[in-house]
Amino acid sequence: MGKREFTIHVGPQHPALKEPENFVFKVDGEYVVDVEPRIGYNHRGIEKAMENRTYIQNLYIVERVCGICSNSHQTCYTQNVEELLGMEIPERAKYIRVLLAELERIHSHLLWLGVAAHEIGFDTLFYYIWRDREVVMDMLEEISGNRVNYAMPTIGGVRRDIAADKIPKYLKMLDVLEERTKFYKNICATEKTVLARADGVGFLSKEDAIRLNAVGPNLRASGVASDIRADSPYLVYDEIPWNVISYDSGDVFANVLVRVDETFESVNICRYCLEHLPDGPIRTIFSPLGKVPEGEAVSLVEAPRGELIHYIQSRGTDKPYRYKIRAPTLGNIPALCEKLRGGYIADIPIVLAGIDPCFSCTDRMVFVDEDRDKRWEMNGEQLRRYGVEWYK
Amino acid sequence: MIPPVLSSLIQVFIFPGFIFILSYAMFCEWVSRKFVARLQNRVGPLYTGWEGILQPLADSIKLLAKEDITPKAADKFVFALMPVAVFALPLTAIFLIPIQSLTNLWGYSPIVSFEGDLIIVLFLLSVIILSIFLAGWSSANRFGIIGATRAALQMLAYEIPLGIAMIGPAIFARSLSIGKIVEWQAQSMHNFLSAPNLMAIPVALLLAVGFIICTVCLLAELELRPFDSPEAETEIVHGWQVEYSGKKLGLLRLGHDVKLVLASALLTSLFLGGPIGPWPIPPVVWFLLKTAVCVLILSNASALFARLRIDQMLGGSWRYLAPLSILYIMAVQIIAGLM
Amino acid sequence: MAMAKELLKNAREKPCTLLYPFEKTAPPEGLRGKHVFVGEKCIGCGLCARVCPAFAIELLGGRGPKMSGMKVYLGRCLFCQQCEEVCPTGAIKLTTDYELAVLKQEDMVLVFERKPPEAKQPKKE
Numbered sequence: 047m048g049k050r051e052f053t054i055h056v057g058p059q060h061p062a063l064k065e066p067e068n069f070v071f072k073v074d075g076e077y078v079v080d081v082e083p084r085i086g087y088n089h090r091g092i093e094k095a096m097e098n099r100t101y102i103q104n105l106y107i108v109e110r111v112c113g114i115c116s117n118s119h120q121t122c123y124t125q126n127v128e129e130l131l132g133m134e135i136p137e138r139a140k141y142i143r144v145l146l147a148e149l150e151r152i153h154s155h156l157l158w159l160g161v162a163a164h165e166i167g168f169d170t171l172f173y174y175i176w177r178d179r180e181v182v183m184d185m186l187e188e189i190s191g192n193r194v195n196y197a198m199p200t201i202g203g204v205r206r207d208i209a210a211d212k213i214p215k216y217l218k219m220l221d222v223l224e225e226r227t228k229f230y231k232n233i234c235a236t237e238k239t240v241l242a243r244a245d246g247v248g249f250l251s252k253e254d255a256i257r258l259n260a261v262g263p264n265l266r267a268s269g270v271a272s273d274i275r276a277d278s279p280y281l282v283y284d285e286i287p288w289n290v291i292s293y294d295s296g297d298v299f300a301n302v303l304v305r306v307d308e309t310f311e312s313v314n315i316c317r318y319c320l321e322h323l324p325d326g327p328i329r330t331i332f333s334p335l336g337k338v339p340e341g342e343a344v345s346l347v348e349a350p351r352g353e354l355i356h357y358i359q360s361r362g363t364d365k366p367y368r369y370k371i372r373a374p375t376l377g378n379i380p381a382l383c384e385k386l387r388g389g390y391i392a393d394i395p396i397v398l399a400g401i402d403p404c405f406s407c408t409d410r411m412v413f414v415d416e417d418r419d420k421r422w423e424m425n426g427e428q429l430r431r432y433g434v435e436w437y438k
Numbered sequence: 439m440i441p442p443v444l445s446s447l448i449q450v451f452i453f454p455g456f457i458f459i460l461s462y463a464m465f466c467e468w469v470s471r472k473f474v475a476r477l478q479n480r481v482g483p484l485y486t487g488w489e490g491i492l493q494p495l496a497d498s499i500k501l502l503a504k505e506d507i508t509p510k511a512a513d514k515f516v517f518a519l520m521p522v523a524v525f526a527l528p529l530t531a532i533f534l535i536p537i538q539s540l541t542n543l544w545g546y547s548p549i550v551s552f553e554g555d556l557i558i559v560l561f562l563l564s565v566i567i568l569s570i571f572l573a574g575w576s577s578a579n580r581f582g583i584i585g586a587t588r589a590a591l592q593m594l595a596y597e598i599p600l601g602i603a604m605i606g607p608a609i610f611a612r613s614l615s616i617g618k619i620v621e622w623q624a625q626s627m628h629n630f631l632s633a634p635n636l637m638a639i640p641v642a643l644l645l646a647v648g649f650i651i652c653t654v655c656l657l658a659e660l661e662l663r664p665f666d667s668p669e670a671e672t673e674i675v676h677g678w679q680v681e682y683s684g685k686k687l688g689l690l691r692l693g694h695d696v697k698l699v700l701a702s703a704l705l706t707s708l709f710l711g712g713p714i715g716p717w718p719i720p721p722v723v724w725f726l727l728k729t730a731v732c733v734l735i736l737s738n739a740s741a742l743f744a745r746l747r748i749d750q751m752l753g754g755s756w757r758y759l760a761p762l763s764i765l766y767i768m769a770v771q772i773i774a775g776l777m
Numbered sequence: 778m779a780m781a782k783e784l785l786k787n788a789r790e791k792p793c794t795l796l797y798p799f800e801k802t803a804p805p806e807g808l809r810g811k812h813v814f815v816g817e818k819c820i821g822c823g824l825c826a827r828v829c830p831a832f833a834i835e836l837l838g839g840r841g842p843k844m845s846g847m848k849v850y851l852g853r854c855l856f857c858q859q860c861e862e863v864c865p866t867g868a869i870k871l872t873t874d875y876e877l878a879v880l881k882q883e884d885m886v887l888v889f890e891r892k893p894p895e896a897k898q899p900k901k902e
């Protein structure tokens with residue numbers, strides 16, 4: 047380290063990070079020279095907890111991996127279990143799942159927009175956006191019975207139906223959301239101080255985005271039009287007309303635009319779902335104490351933050367034998383470090399927030415032996431033996 | 439009749455000195471918080487007193503009762519001294535600004551006045567920022583040091599246009615005393631009303647330009663948005679204040695309020711005619727009204743913008759504000775020469 | 778300055794803040810809140826306790842006819858409604874009561890009594 051450089055720690059407690067995570071920045075005056083992420087402050091052992099609970103109980107555990115994309119995790123999980131069961135879910139259930147997923151995307155993207163405004167010190171915009179986000183929150187609350195953890199998808203379908211007489215009201219709420227989002231897009235594009243803080247900040251080239259495995263809006267902001275909903279459609283995304291949004295400039299401003307435009311797309315998808323909701327049952331029965339046949343499955347879902355991967359392994363009991371979750375933020379961290387390098391200290395929060403990080407879904411466990419300066423990881427079998435040894 | 443010693447003591451400590459200014463500073467904080475909250479569609483402080491008017495006082499009392507922590511690595515003496523300086527310096531500067539005379543209901547005079555007190559005010563403003571720098575630096579926290587350097591950079595960039603803009607009215611009034619400047623404004627207003635002449639228009643225009651430059655610079659001086667990067671919360675965790683807690687933080691907050699009053703009082707006296715107004719209302723009321731308007735202007739700006747980065751801020755100052763202020767002072771010289 | 782108009786508009790409007798303990802919004806129909814338990818309906822099958830992902834339900838006195846009541850630990854409950862969904866007789870239900878703040882930890886536990894029907898009370902000693 048040169049004489050002029052010193053390190054600053056952003057996190058695990060820092061106002062710019064809403065979750066505990068540590069980034070060690072090497073800075074030279076106001077410039078960031080290098081950054082080293084340290085994840086693992088919020089490891090909650092969810093995968094292990096899932097191995098100890100039945101398939102029905104796991105529905106609600108997996109929902110709590112993330113507070114904002116809870117529905118994506120649940121959808122991903124149910125898809126996995128249904129694949130193992132060889133179960134086909136009713137059409138109406140599929141539409142309701144898509145509706146929920148898109149409402150969740152609207153809620154997540156508006157939330158992000160507000161947080162981004164807060165990170166660049168534009169609190170007024172933050173308050174307005176969060177006020178208007180309440181519309182979609184109310185809608186979700188009415189449909190599912192809870193603001194955040196909707197608990198809608200279940201194995202075999204969804205748990206609540208959408209009342210036909212409420213649909214006109216929902217459509218009106220969607221209009222309000224669309225209008226307000228247009229207004230905010232206009233503000234972001236014309237307010238000089240916002241442009242000064244977002245345009246050209248946190249650049250990630252297309253090549254780097256692909257090389258570093260960026261996912262989700264972060265990838266699409268670098269000009270790669272890749273979206274799980276289009277690349278390997280699940281549920282009924284292949285029946286619904288919609289577009290993949292991508293922008294080429296690769297900076298924070300492109301991130302804003304991608305997310306705002308995706309909100310518009312989501313509003314349209316929701317409208318389509320509400321207007322074309324097929325009749326029929328909403329679920330096929332899966333016994334709450336049911337067993338799942340032996341096998342393994344992987345399912346992909348486009349969460350608001352990007353590609354979400356769940357893996358399941360069953361040994362024919364009523365509990366999964368192994369469950370593995372790869373949340374989108376983990377995929378985005380290498381790209382994030384690339385974006386931060388060479389920027390200003392002042393841009394750290396907005397670039398960090400630019401990938402819409404969700405660290406508690408990301409955390410991995412690494413063993414560290416400080417005395418011997420060693421780090422290592424363990425696979426499932428090693429971990430099991432380690433546990434047996436420990437308690438012997 | 440009150441003996442002169444007692445009268446000066448009252449002036450310094452009660453009215454229009456210490457206690458008056460302090461309560462007015464808290465009132466201004468309340469006005470600004472309430473106003474920003476309403477702009478953002480919130481309610482703002484609500485429960486302490488009528489519409490939360492006692493909230494700033496309650497906050498200060500709470501902070502006084504809190505644990506006061508000094509970091510181990512900090513320079514203890516400087517660390518403890520600087521909050522006092524940040525509080526006392528703007529208070530001293532306000533003593534130089536004419537508000538109300540104690541003996542004559544319709545008269546106004548600063549507590550202390552002499553030829554050149556404008557320069558002293560400018561000097562005190564710089565010393566405030568110097569003490570902010572020392573406060574951040576002595577706390578031996580990395581965020582604090584970054585905040586302190588940013589504050590110093592900001593001072594270098596904005597002190598010059600601020601000084602120049604404040605000299606404008608002084609040139610017109612041909613005096614460096616704030617009291618005389620106020621008198622000049624009253625005089626010329628009187629002249630204009632009794633015999634309107636065209637010369638007043640460029641003067642008024644120039645004063646308006648000076649007012650704008652001064653407002654922008656004072657926003658930077660007060661570390662209000664868009665110039666709040668020395669204490670940017672999401673970036674460097676309140677910058678130079680990060681290690682302060684308890685009593686010291688309470689003093690810093692009060693200091694900030696007093697600075698807000700000082701800034702609006704300066705704007706009022708140099709550009710808006712100070713405590714002078716039509717007859718039936720005493721000067722002190724005029725003064726309070728005008729400063730409240732200035733507080734509203736300052737806090738409106740802080741709701742309207744996003745935070746600028748420090749380099750954009752410095753660039754903006756050197757590229758636009760400094761040349762503008764030099765042009766302004768040249769125009770002022772020419773016009774004043776013609777008069 | 779793009780926000781100037783919106784700011785002025787909002788300054789004239791009423792703040793959107795609800796002064797919560799004094800003003801309340803009506804919860805939407807179907808909100809998942811506090812539990813109710815109808816002792817007469819319960820058959821003591823214990824399914825609710827078995828499916829609960831948070832282990833928030835405790836049967837008092839064991840399963841079946843012996844069951845004398847039920848404890849619901851609101852502090853653990855996730856309000857997922859799985860207990861209601863699985864109950865064969867609709868004995869346990871979630872209401873829309875969302876105001877669950879209490880001052881003591883003991884109050885976080887709902888204790889329900891169950892008086893088993895007289896006829897079905899075989900007492901084999």
Ligand code: SF4
Nearest residue numbers: 829854855857858860
């Ligand atoms: S609502 Fe869910 S968590 Fe709560 S008691 Fe019922 S099953 Fe358990």
Ligand code: SF4
Nearest residue numbers: 819820822823825864
């Ligand atoms: S409440 Fe319902 S599920 Fe629970 S023990 Fe009683 S009958 Fe069974």
